[in-house]
Structure formats: C-alpha cells, structure tokens
Amino acid sequence: MAIVETNNLTKVFGGKFTAVDHISFEVEKGEIFGFLGPNGAGKTTTVHMLCTLTQITEGEARVAGIDVKKQPDEVRKKIGLVPQDISVDDDLTAKENMDLHGKLYHMPKNLINKRIPELLKVVELTDWKDALVKTFSGGMRRRLEIAEGLMHRPEILFLDEPTMLLDPASRVSIWEYVKSLNEQGITIFMTTHYMDEADKLCDRVAIIDYGKIVTIGNPEELKGMLGGDIVTVHTNDREKFLNHIKNLNFITEVLPQEDGIRITVDKGETAIPKLFQEANKVGIGINNISLSRPTLDDVFIKFTGKSLREEKTDKIELYKRTMLMQRRKHQ
Template sequence: MTAIHVENLTKRFGNFTAVDAISFDIKKGEIFGLLGPNGAGKTTTISMLSTLLEPTSGKARVNGIDIQKDQDGVRKSIGIVFQDQSLDEELTAWENMDFHGRLYRIPKEIREERITDLLHLVELEDRKESLVKTFSGGMRRRLEIARGLLHEPSVLFLDEPTLGLDPQTRNHLWEYILTLNQTKGITIILTTHYMDEADRLCGRIAIIDQGKIIAMDTPDELKDRVGGDVVTVSSPDSERIAAEISAPWIFGAEQHDGQVTIRLQSAEEHITELIRLFGERGYAIASVSIHKPTLEDVFLHYTGKTIREDEAGATDRIRMRMMGRRH
C-alpha cells in the first residue's frame, strides 16, 4: 500500500526552482528520509505535501487523497512537526494539546484521554500545567510530536525533528520515533541534514540537492553503491592526488577541503600498496584513515561535495537572491 505518491512535483519562486520535478513513492509503515543540505528543497516539499504551499506543477497524493483537490482531507489524515517551533508559549502543555484537539474536532472525552496518554508517552505528564515558555528545547520538541499525534494521523511529517538539540535529547527522540513507527505503524517522512540521523532512523532515503532527488534507496544500498571501502587522506597535495591516483582496485577519488576521499576495494589489503604509491609520487601526507562508506561519502559521491560545503553554497545562493531582489 502506498502512503504517499509524488509525481514530478515542482515549486518555483519567481525564477528560482526550489523543488525540481521530484517523484517518489512511500509505502505504508515506512520511515522515509529526505536528506540534503539546508536550502535543498526539503521543507518546501513537506509544505506542499501538507497543503501549506501550492505546487507550481506536478501531482501528489497523501493516503490516496490528492493534495490539490481535497486539502481538508489531506490535513485530517496527517500530523506535522514543523522545523520552527509552533507552540503557544503563553499556554500550558495541556492547553496546547487541547487547542489542537478542538481544532481537529475530537470529542471531549476521547480528547482528554488521548492527551493524558500522549503526555505520558513523551514524559511530560508532570509538567502538563506548566506554561510552554518554561520548557527546554527538547521538551518543546516532544510536546510538538505528541501534539502531532493527537488526531491519530496515519502519516507523520517531521521537518528536522532534532535540529538544535543536544546529543542526549536527540537519542531520546530517535527512540520515540522508532517506537511510534513500530507500535502504531505510522508512516513517517522526515527531513534532516544529519547523516547519522538519516542512517539511524530511515528505512529508505532520498538524497536531495538543489531541488532534485539524486539518489534514493535504503541506507545500506546507498553505501554499497559507493562501493567497497573508503580511505580518507589529508594532504597539501590533495588536488593532485585526486586527479592522478589510479589502480585497478580504485573506483574513484574526490577532493574536498584539503582531503581526498578514495573509494576502493578491500582497503585493508591495499593500504600498504596505496601508501607506497603515495611515496613513489612524492605526495606529502598528513594522515590516512580507513572506514566503511558513510552517507557522507554517498553524498560526496553523488554531488562531488560534502554536505557542509554545499550548505555554504546554499547560503551564498540565498544571499545572491536577496541582493538580486533589492536591485
């Protein structure tokens, strides 16, 4: 069964294409991740799927409901946790939940029962009478997730669920998300620019960059596609190494901020030979490390840059657009 079907979905702002003809299908009960740098079009995609933004072209169905033809139908069947906080700080945790329950027209008794259960689930029951402005970032996030579940949606959107949280709280939230998915069978679509988060949570990942999906598969498959192992070399000669290094067991090499990432077959076997090659050619080497490919390597492989470099690029693009507007 398909929970979300997306076909050539496109969003343009003026002549800037934020989302460029993306297509994908998400099965019921899946945790699906949109992974990419800031400004890649993740939030725009979520906004379109949750009916907050009209697509420029293309089609999408959520739970079989067309996002343009029946907005209310879509809204009833989804829960969403936005990237930016969307709680009323002047209300208590309970009141925020109650407000949400009333908006979704949940009858009083069911509403109260569910609020109690959900606040228990996210361990906020003893703080239910406290104003949200006294809450920490992690508590707010948990409350927002609880709120998103109140009307029992079959699809939950999480836009950068752990952005700006400390590692301990992140781990805690990941546990919640996995439990939710397993016990309630809720389909979850989340966006993130944290590689470890995508790796830990998602059954499948779509890597998105500059509005396009450039790869989509399970994390393991994606890593396998990079192939074999990865050797990362720090060197002042990194550009030369990336351009010149070659051997039958080397699949490829990419240079990025003073480092070369070399993809190769069985690194343990070939590392001595690799070091010998470096020596013969006279490269200066600062350090060498061997590891299995991570999603970071996958991103580098498909885009030719690391996600951090790309973020800087995105910021520049946005700045350019702002400058453009001012003139």
C-alpha cells in the same frame, strides 16, 4: 501500498525560483521514509506541499489516496505535522497547548480531554502537564510537538527535522519515540540534514539536493553501492598525487576534495601501505591519512560532489530560533 505518491511535484517561488524540481517518489504505508539533504535543498517546501500548507506549482501529489490539490481538507484529516520551526506557545502549559491544537482541528471536547493525558504519557511529559512551555528544554518542546501532531490520530506523521539542535541524549529519545510510533502502525515521513539520523531511523531515504532527488533507497543498499572503504589523504602536492594514483588497479574511484583526496578502495587496510609506497615513489609527503566505512554522507558526496555540512545548517537555525524567541518576548 503507497501512502504518499508524487508525480513531477514542483514548487516555484515568486515565479522564478524552483525550490522543488519535478520530484516523483512514493512512500509505502508503514515505513519510516526520510528526506536527507542540506539546508535549502527543498525538504520543508516538499513537506509543506504534501501537508497542504503551500500551493503546488506543478505536478501532482496524493496523500492517503487523496489528491492534495483537489481535496486539501480531506488530506489534513489524515496527516499530522511536526514543523521545523517552534510550533508550541511558550506562555501556555503543555496541556493548554494540546487543547488549543485539538480545538484548531475541531476535535470534540471529550475526545481532546481523553487524548491529552494518553499522549502526554507517550512522550513522558505527564508530570509536566501544567508547566509553562517556556520552562521546557529543547527536547521536551519537541516531545510536546510530537504529542500535538498525534492528537487527531493521523495515518501519517510528518516530522520536519525532528532533532535539529537537540543534545545527543534528547535525539536518542526522539528516535525511540519515532520508532515506537512506527511500530504502532503510523507511517513516518521525516526530513533531516543529519546523515546518522537518516541511517539509523529510516527504512528508505531519498537524498535531495537543489530541489531534486539524486538517489533513493534503503540506507544499507545506498552505502553498498559505493563498493568499498574510503581512504582520505592529505598530501603536500594534491594535483601530482592525484595524477599519479588515478590509474592504479587497487583504486576504484578518486575524488578531489577541498583540500585532500577521497579514494575508494576494496580494502582500506591493504590500500594504506600501498598509498604510502606510491607517494614515496614520486617524492610526495602524506600529511594525514584516514580510513572510514561509507556513510550516507559518502553517498551524498558521490551524487553531488560535496559533503552534507551539518554545522552550517545548525548555525543558521540557531540564529533563526534565537531571533524568533526574542521577537516573541517583545510582543
């Protein structure tokens, strides 16, 4: 059964910029569904439309069977959202933040008081309940935000870039919470620009670029579609080598990259010596050669011709967050 259904869902900003471009997809009840794509792909905008935070320009969406455009208030009761940007208040304690969230959702006081300790326990923040959030690490903040997102027992939890900018250990702990929430029956809709995260966590992934879904499927299936290992070669004459190898029978696909060549082969171990032989034949020097199994980044490259560059997104986000924190301090 589908818990999210969209049909040609579209967002146009300012009457001219199409951030989300006629996307149609379904999220099954009970699954961890991921939106994987680079910065600016339209992930957050899609989440915002589904969570009733931004208006749908064109197309339809249903969440938990309810039409998002027609009954936004009903949709809000069914969903939890952990936004990409910091949503907890630095100058309040963990408990106060959750209390505020409950009030915003018009939850009865006794229910708020019951859920707060339950949820703080789930995200292992019980001992920090009276500590100010400004003393928290990035991972602790994220955990608190997840606890908030769960206050009103949503059927589906939207997590927008749940581990962006977190250290590796905090990322792993967030992944564990997400998995355990999902095991308790909560459907997860998450976005990420980290391919390893999508690969490890998601039952199904939609790869999104420039507001369009380029492919959708189970991570293993998507990687399997590439049909083989990937050899990346850097030579002293890319164009010549490219022309020379492109019709060789042990090669499935050749894709020129910014500086090297990306070659798909059946078996990397046997292809590498052959590539050296071929380079020798035409007098080309190989500076560097590497072998890898396909990742979701390779799937992304296949469909878009470019790589998911994590560094760039992280730098932009780090800058945005620093500015936000500074602004808050000066308020």
